[in-house]
Amino acid sequence: MSGRLGLAVGSQHYTLGFHNTATLGTIAAAAACARLVHATERQTAVILGIAATQSAGLRAQFGSDVKPLHAGLAAQTAVIATQLTLAGFHGQPDNVLDSFLSTYCAGQQQPEKLISGWGAPWRIISPGLEFKPYPTCGGTHSAADAARALRQEWLQTGNARMY
Incomplete structure (x- = not known):
């Protein structure tokens, strides 16, 4: 409806x-x-x-x-x-x-x-239906995907530094 x-x-x-x-x-x-x-x-x-x-x-x-x-x-x-x-x-x-x-x-x-x-x-x-992978505006989803990919590929416990 x-x-x-x-x-x-x-x-x-x-x-x-x-x-x-x-x-x-x-x-x-x-x-x-x-x-x-x-x-x-x-x-x-x-x-x-x-x-x-x-x-x-x-x-x-x-x-x-x-x-x-x-x-x-x-x-x-x-x-x-x-x-x-x-x-x-x-x-x-x-x-x-x-x-x-x-x-x-x-x-x-x-x-x-x-x-x-x-x-x-x-x-x-x-x-059809579309399910949001993140609880944010759909326009932010590509940035969230990119951040997750960067975290997966680059962020390890040993290489994180605090400035």
Whole structure:
């Protein structure tokens, strides 16, 4: 779901300063929760609506403790939205995704990409998953690889000096 939302919001969402993990991740996690509890169509719409209205996260927080918090808040919001809905909490179930997309995309949204080619293949298969070898920005991975190679090749206990 998150991959599909990413296609629908396009690059404009990120360019505007939003952190996709926080915004799109909240909606995707809410969809997963709705599926896990076998929510009805209406309940699913309410769950997504509650989650959408709480989804937030700014790229301005990159480099701080807040950035990884975005993923946790997305999951928490999804769980709370599901619990509230199942407890009878009412939200606006109509046009939630349209409203979300228009709000977060500054008119650049492409909602047809949410369902176009659905499951052919699943986004988890193509382009697939990528695992980070280091808990850092992907742009730093080549430097980390180089440092590890240098350590492996050159750094021995006997040839390290302190200056």
